[in-house]
Structures are given as C-alpha cells and as structure tokens.
Amino acid sequence: MPTSDARPPTGRSIQLSESGERARIIPDEHDDGWVLDIGGAVQSHVDLADPTRIRYEYLRRMANVLDACWPTGAPLRILHLGAGALTLPRYVQATRPGSVQTVVDLDRELPSLVVSELPLPEGTDLTVVIGDARAELAHLPKDRVDAVVLDIATAANAAAHLTGAEYYGELLGRLTEHGVLLVNIGDDTGLRFLGRQSRALDDAATEAGLTGTWALADANLLERLDTGNVVLAAGGALAAQDHEEVRARLLAAGPHPAAVLDPSQTADLAARIERAS
Incomplete structure (x- = not known):
C-alpha cells in the first residue's frame, strides 16, 4: 500500500457501492488529526503525525492486548476484518516495524x-482484500497469524454469519498456538447483544481447548450495562499467561476507568446481562 509522510487530506468524497453512503476524510472538530465520515457518522480517528496515539477507547484496549501479549517491538502477523481508517494497522507498524x-x-x-487521503506509515506491509469477512477466509493464505481483529459487528446491523460460535471457531482456527482473537462489540443499553456474543465466543474457545473469553471496556459501561463498545478477547496468547498478572497490566494500561474481566468474570457478566433482560 502507498506510504508517505504526514500531509493534509484533499477533502474529496466518494460513494461506497455496498452501502450507498458517501465517505470522506475531514478534520477532527475536537482534537488534532482526521476522522473518517461515512454518511455523517464518524467511524475512525487518525493522527498522521503520531500513529501511536489512538483516540477511540476500544481500539486503544485492543492495542493494549497486543502489547501485553508480545514483547515490545516484536513484529506480528495480523488479519484485520473491517478496515475503517486503518488506525490499528498504523499503530502496529509504528510500534512493531516489520509486521x-x-x-x-x-x-x-x-x-x-x-490510504490516498491518509498515507500509511513508511514501510507498512499491508495487503487489502475486498470481500465478505467470512467468505474471504477460504481464499486467504493458510498461514496462521498472531492476531485476528474483528471490527464489524454492532447490535444495530450485525450480520448473523459473522456473529456465531461457528464463525468465531473459524477465526480461532486461523491463529498460531499463542495467538489472540480480538472482537469489537458495539451494543445498546442492556448489552444483550454483547451477552450473546460473549457466550458464542466462549463456546468457540472451549471447543478449541482454550480457557474462555476476556472482556475489556469502560468500567462504568459494564456497571450500568450502558451503550458503548466492549472488546472480547480469546486465544492462546492470553491462556498461556498468569491471569492476575495480565489483568493487572491491562488495567494499568487503561483507558480509565478500565474494566478487564477474565474468563470467569466475563461469564458472570453474561449471566448478569441475561438476568437483567
């Protein structure tokens, strides 16, 4: 993919053939950097001058899991399902050159x-595949990856074929023995969609011989079962570590107030959501 030094976007917009919405890159009204606007809804934030700065909390939590699971600077092989403005791939290249x-x-x-409006960091090795996030798995190289990042599903527009235990099992099957699957779940008040997805991922993890599902989010969001984003995580990279140690590292990393639930606590959360429904 093209790379370049930081420069301002041109401001052009395009129409997306799948959704019919118009997409454009515009200045962030509240912060330095740029945002991806699709149909009037802001999707992603990018700081060209500092790709390690991640404004969206759920993406920051995903980055923290990667950093907790592998040594600083170690290059990774990562499959991203859902692109946005490529905020996380930029972070990975900036912190783990050679990924x-x-x-x-x-x-x-x-x-x-x-990539034309917001060029990638110099040296980025990124392949873009156009297609459905499940159908394209069959056509990708069979080499296992260190991490799979699924950033597609929200309660409002979740596609059934991208949200079940079977699909999560397919994604876990693409990981190395010490890999991690990260799933962003956007949900409404009550977090019922999250509850179903955490159980589905837990079923897939158990089937794969893993210890279960972790959850990372704003602590107030989980306490109130409020609208927002929750990151679910599973894989050998977490299972191989001392749970209390990795939980402490992730809690310290924030963003704050942070909640980091180990598999037992995530199961308790799913049960609480079900009781409240």
Whole structure:
C-alpha cells in the first residue's frame, strides 16, 4: 500500500457501492488529526503525525492486548476484518516495524480513499482484500497469524454469519498456538447483544481447548450495562499467561476507568446481562 509522510487530506468524497453512503476524510472538530465520515457518522480517528496515539477507547484496549501479549517491538502477523481508517494497522507498524498485515473490507472504494487521503506509515506491509469477512477466509493464505481483529459487528446491523460460535471457531482456527482473537462489540443499553456474543465466543474457545473469553471496556459501561463498545478477547496468547498478572497490566494500561474481566468474570457478566433482560 502507498506510504508517505504526514500531509493534509484533499477533502474529496466518494460513494461506497455496498452501502450507498458517501465517505470522506475531514478534520477532527475536537482534537488534532482526521476522522473518517461515512454518511455523517464518524467511524475512525487518525493522527498522521503520531500513529501511536489512538483516540477511540476500544481500539486503544485492543492495542493494549497486543502489547501485553508480545514483547515490545516484536513484529506480528495480523488479519484485520473491517478496515475503517486503518488506525490499528498504523499503530502496529509504528510500534512493531516489520509486521505483516492483511485487511479484509466489504467496501471496495474505502481502503483506497483512506490510504490516498491518509498515507500509511513508511514501510507498512499491508495487503487489502475486498470481500465478505467470512467468505474471504477460504481464499486467504493458510498461514496462521498472531492476531485476528474483528471490527464489524454492532447490535444495530450485525450480520448473523459473522456473529456465531461457528464463525468465531473459524477465526480461532486461523491463529498460531499463542495467538489472540480480538472482537469489537458495539451494543445498546442492556448489552444483550454483547451477552450473546460473549457466550458464542466462549463456546468457540472451549471447543478449541482454550480457557474462555476476556472482556475489556469502560468500567462504568459494564456497571450500568450502558451503550458503548466492549472488546472480547480469546486465544492462546492470553491462556498461556498468569491471569492476575495480565489483568493487572491491562488495567494499568487503561483507558480509565478500565474494566478487564477474565474468563470467569466475563461469564458472570453474561449471566448478569441475561438476568437483567
């Protein structure tokens, strides 16, 4: 993919063939950097001058899991399902040069807009695949990866074939023995979708012989079962570590107020959500 030094976007917009919405890169009204606007909804934030700065909390928590599971600077092989403005791939390249990354996105026009308006860090090794996040798995190289990042599903528009235990099992099967699957879940008040997805991922993890599912989010969100984003995580990279030690590292990393639930606590959360439904 093209790379370059930091420069301002041109402001052009494109129409996405899948959704029919218009997409553009515009200045962030509240912060330094740029945001991806799709149909009037802000999707992603990018700081060209400092790709290690991640404004969105759920992406920061995902980055923290990667940093807790592998030595500083170690290059990784990562499969991203859902592209946005490529915020996390930028972070990985900036902190782990030499990483090999693949992005699968349904909107053919979006990745080219993003990289032309917001060039990737120098040296980024990123392959873009256009297509469905499940169908394309069969066509990707069979080499296992260190991490799979699924950033697609929200309660409002979740596709059934991308949210069940069977699909999560397929994603876990793409990981190395010490890999990690990270799933962003956007949900409404009550977190019922989260509850179903945490159980589905837990079933898939158990089937794969793993210890279960972790959850990371704003502590107030989980306490109130409020609207927002929760990161679910599973894989050998977490199972191989002392739970209390990795939980302490992730709690310290924030963003604050942070909640980091180990598999037992995540199961308790799912039960609490079910009781409240």
